[in-house]
Amino acid sequence: MHTVYKISADDQAAVEEFNAKPIGHHSPALQRVLNVIRGQPVRDKYVLICTKPHKEWTLGQLTGERGQPVRILKDQVFTSVADAEREIFRRRWGLHTGEKS
Amino acid sequence: MKITGYADKISARPGETLQFMVNCERPRYRADIVRLVCGDLNPEGPGIREHVVPTPANKSYKGRSQTIESGSYVLIQNSPPLQDLKSFTVQAMLWPTTPDKGTQAIASKWQDRRRSGFALVIQAGRLALQLGDGRGNVEVVSTNKQLLARQWYFVAASYDAETRRVTLYQEPQTDYPTVADAGRARKKTQLERVGSNQSALMFGALRAGSGRGRLDQKFNGKIDSPRLANRVLERAEMEQLKRSVPAQLQQSVVGAWDFSRDISSTRVTDTSPNRLHGETINMPARGMKGHNWNGGSMDWKQTPEQYGAIHFHDDDVYDAGWEVDFSLTVPADLKSGLYAARLRSGSEEDYIPFVVKPAKGKEKKLAFLLPTASYMAYANEHMATNAGLIELLSGRLAPLDKNSLFLNEHREYGGSCYDSHSDGSGVCYSSRLRPILNMRPKHISALGGDGSSLWQFNADTHITDWLETKGYDFDVITDEDLHYEGLALLKPYQVILSGTHPEYHSLQMWDAMKAYQHQGGRLMYMGANGWYWRVAFHPDCPGLMEVRRNEGGIRTWAADPGEYYHSFTGEYGGLWRNQGRAPQVMLGTGFSAQGFDISAPYHRLPDSFDARAAFIFAGIGKDEVIGDFGLIGGGAAGLEIDRADERLGTPPHTLVLATSQGGHTDIYLVVCEELLVTTPGLGGTENELVRADMVFYETQGGGAVWSSSSIAWAGSLSHNQYDNNVSRITHNVLERFLDPAPFVR
Numbered sequence: 001m002h003t004v005y006k007i008s009a010d011d012q013a014a015v016e017e018f019n020a021k022p023i024g025h026h027s028p029a030l031q032r033v034l035n036v037i038r039g040q041p042v043r044d045k046y047v048l049i050c051t052k053p054h055k056e057w058t059l060g061q062l063t064g065e066r067g068q069p070v071r072i073l074k075d076q077v078f079t080s081v082a083d084a085e086r087e088i089f090r091r092r093w094g095l096h097t098g099e100k101s
Numbered sequence: 102m103k104i105t106g107y108a109d110k111i112s113a114r115p116g117e118t119l120q121f122m123v124n125c126e127r128p129r130y131r132a133d134i135v136r137l138v139c140g141d142l143n144p145e146g147p148g149i150r151e152h153v154v155p156t157p158a159n160k161s162y163k164g165r166s167q168t169i170e171s172g173s174y175v176l177i178q179n180s181p182p183l184q185d186l187k188s189f190t191v192q193a194m195l196w197p198t199t200p201d202k203g204t205q206a207i208a209s210k211w212q213d214r215r216r217s218g219f220a221l222v223i224q225a226g227r228l229a230l231q232l233g234d235g236r237g238n239v240e241v242v243s244t245n246k247q248l249l250a251r252q253w254y255f256v257a258a259s260y261d262a263e264t265r266r267v268t269l270y271q272e273p274q275t276d277y278p279t280v281a282d283a284g285r286a287r288k289k290t291q292l293e294r295v296g297s298n299q300s301a302l303m304f305g306a307l308r309a310g311s312g313r314g315r316l317d318q319k320f321n322g323k324i325d326s327p328r329l330a331n332r333v334l335e336r337a338e339m340e341q342l343k344r345s346v347p348a349q350l351q352q353s354v355v356g357a358w359d360f361s362r363d364i365s366s367t368r369v370t371d372t373s374p375n376r377l378h379g380e381t382i383n384m385p386a387r388g389m390k391g392h393n394w395n396g397g398s399m400d401w402k403q404t405p406e407q408y409g410a411i412h413f414h415d416d417d418v419y420d421a422g423w424e425v426d427f428s429l430t431v432p433a434d435l436k437s438g439l440y441a442a443r444l445r446s447g448s449e450e451d452y453i454p455f456v457v458k459p460a461k462g463k464e465k466k467l468a469f470l471l472p473t474a475s476y477m478a479y480a481n482e483h484m485a486t487n488a489g490l491i492e493l494l495s496g497r498l499a500p501l502d503k504n505s506l507f508l509n510e511h512r513e514y515g516g517s518c519y520d521s522h523s524d525g526s527g528v529c530y531s532s533r534l535r536p537i538l539n540m541r542p543k544h545i546s547a548l549g550g551d552g553s554s555l556w557q558f559n560a561d562t563h564i565t566d567w568l569e570t571k572g573y574d575f576d577v578i579t580d581e582d583l584h585y586e587g588l589a590l591l592k593p594y595q596v597i598l599s600g601t602h603p604e605y606h607s608l609q610m611w612d613a614m615k616a617y618q619h620q621g622g623r624l625m626y627m628g629a630n631g632w633y634w635r636v637a638f639h640p641d642c643p644g645l646m647e648v649r650r651n652e653g654g655i656r657t658w659a660a661d662p663g664e665y666y667h668s669f670t671g672e673y674g675g676l677w678r679n680q681g682r683a684p685q686v687m688l689g690t691g692f693s694a695q696g697f698d699i700s701a702p703y704h705r706l707p708d709s710f711d712a713r714a715a716f717i718f719a720g721i722g723k724d725e726v727i728g729d730f731g732l733i734g735g736g737a738a739g740l741e742i743d744r745a746d747e748r749l750g751t752p753p754h755t756l757v758l759a760t761s762q763g764g765h766t767d768i769y770l771v772v773c774e775e776l777l778v779t780t781p782g783l784g785g786t787e788n789e790l791v792r793a794d795m796v797f798y799e800t801q802g803g804g805a806v807w808s809s810s811s812i813a814w815a816g817s818l819s820h821n822q823y824d825n826n827v828s829r830i831t832h833n834v835l836e837r838f839l840d841p842a843p844f845v846r
Binding site for chain 1: 486502506523786
């Protein structure tokens with residue numbers, strides 16, 4: 001999905017709300033931000049790689065081309081899904097706003 | 102994954118033999134037959150539970166590489182009329198879907214090692230004739246006009262052996278002003294001759310390399326009415342030949358294939374006097390609209406002459422066709438259940454699940470109906486890697502385990518009926534004669550909700566885990582058994598338990614379950630979004646199923662208008678709801694909303710205090726919240742959820758016992774078949790249709806139905822050492838359902 005909504009400084013409250021609870025009930029304002037962020041097109045889209053199931057994860061990026069291996073990003077290892085969600089949110093927030101969250 | 106495999110059958114009775122086919126890229130592997138109890142790796146849950154069963158098959162085997170050749174085509178075996186060709190004309194109606202995707206063979210009689218023969222191809226997006234002299238020299242003559250995707254063309258090429266002149270015709274059937282996609286080419290070739298060969302004639306591909314070689318130049322798109330003649334035909338003669346073989350051309354025509362014959366089969370019929378019949382390989386799609394479809398009929402049975410196209414895909418696969426590595430004759434004393442051949446080589450591992458049915462006449466009172474038709478529909482799905490939507494649907498990052506990563510790279514393992522082919526058309530056939538790597542214990546699925554993240558097969562092991570833990574004697578039977586055996590399969594049982602997501606049903610399966618209910622059988626619906634899509638099994642080819650995604654319903658692709666009838670049976674496809682058999686007719690509830698992040702609990706409704714429901718809520722408090730815990734999204738109501746609706750067939754005496762309404766996130770949205778007008782407020786925090794309704798009702802003949810109406814339900818059973826209200830309700834219902842005393846209103 002390509003949303004037309006542009007994330008701006010007005011959405012700053014979403015950052016705190018997301019970091020407090022990356023998965024679950026969210027305010028409409030945060031959901032609108034997430035629709036932008038999680039609606040990232042398939043090319044370069046972030047995914048979660050289960051390196052040790054339910055224990056350890058790394059990030060990956062889809063290529064958008066069938067049959068091409070997922071690019072595994074080995075620079076960061078996560079021991080919680082929530083931490084991986086926060087990291088992806090931070091990266092995407094930066095991409096959309098040019099800021100660091 | 103260095104080791105993968107599949108079995109020839111999904112289920113077997115004692116005394117019957119299963120064969121196992123294994124690809125192992127290590128020198129040796131160990132196989133053990135295991136009884137599967139729980140396949141959930143989540144440390145918060147019961148953990149992996151499996152028991153090795155001693156059988157003669159349990160031992161070490163030599164590993165060998167076995168690969169899959171994907172891509173569909175028509176094969177016409179070589180014969181004198183084909184081999185003796187000197188001059189020739191080849192023609193067809195063509196609807197290319199990926200004209201720019203490399204060289205693709207429309208019709209080929211080609212021997213690659215010596216570069217001998219001919220192939221009508223698309224090259225650089227243009228129609229071309231590839232000729233080989235059998236001495237290593239190849240020449241390609243092109244129209245040099247770009248073909249458009251998804252447009253019909255008449256295409257033809259002729260070669261005159263006397264004059265060595267090639268003529269090509271590329272004629273669009275729709276003219277678009279300013280678009281120059283028509284082309285005609287005449288050229289004298291430099292080759293002294295076109296070499297003859299022993300190769301088969303193929304439509305949709307050719308073989309490259311020496312020996313059997315490899316499938317190459319795979320075509321994407323439709324071919325309709327291909328013809329081959331033994332001389333250069335005039336354009337007017339080609340026109341005559343489009344429809345049939347006129348008497349004056351009988352001596353010239355080598356083959357005139359009519360793909361509208363025997364649509365339900367793999368047979369391909371040549372209507373010429375030579376009768377050069379052939380077969381389809383790897384199940385290209387049939388019953389597809391031809392070049393002359395005029396919209397007057399939507400049904401290929403009514404106007405077969407307008408359905409003379411076959412849609413070929415470079416990623417079609419039916420039977421992997423691997424060599425057998427070992428077999429298992431099911432021991433007479435092996436109890437019915439869910440089993441697997443566990444394959445291990447060092448740290449590499451795969452499982453090939455199968456079901457052992459009871460010996461006839463030795464059925465228990467309770468059977469778990471494993472929804473294998475649904476497993477086939479989802480077989481090797483690529484939703485998390487093909488499309489960007491999963492993260493939006495699930496409100497979280499898509500988790501990929503080793504199986505998903507392997508499937509992403511190994512497209513030759515084929516897609517699911519949720520995937521699109523590489524040309525964007527929907528995958529309407531799915532086979533189990535290939536490794537199905539998401540039908541595995543330990544598999545994590547992006548659809549499975551926060552927590553254990555299980556879907557379909559592995560989620561269903563939460564049910565076997567609970568049944569084993571509670572000490573129930575039960576049989577396991579499969580959808581495919583139900584399709585072929587009908588009511589006789591169900592008749593011995595007091596109670597049938599469904600899986601977590603029994604979504605796909607053939608007419609035979611649907612009728613058998615309804616008949617079972619009418620005769621007093623009891624059904625426990627342990628899931629949601631069940632009895633939703635109509636499917637067809639192939640009349641001749643084992644392990645092959647078809648889904649046409651028609652009209653409405655949650656769909657990852659849509660069948661084209663005019664292609665709504667199953668090719669396997671001629672039955673109308675799509676949702677059972679659109680054929681007057683909504684899930685509510687079978688279960689009291691039907692698909693209402695979906696979301697894949699977190700789950701919600703149920704709250705009791707006034708009906709739960711009705712005396713008829715007292716047995717269900719024995720030991721449950723008046724205000725007790727039900728299922729505010731669980732491995733699938735942290736609640737018992739979640740992922741896909743069903744609601745009661747009398748208008749859709751919920752029986753009027755149904756007790757709506759509890760509901761999850763109001764507890765879901767806005768990731769949960771009302772299903773699209775409910776949307777006649779789009780409005781705001783379709784999410785879980787606002788819309789009344791976003792809910793799982795737990796229901797109970799008595800059926801004629803003393804039977805009853807109880808429905809959890811939630812895919813997540815089974816993920817809550819093991820909470821607190823199986824001592825919780827989801828487990829208790831399930832236990833209460835099962836105990837009463839096992840009691841033969843009839844339910845009386």
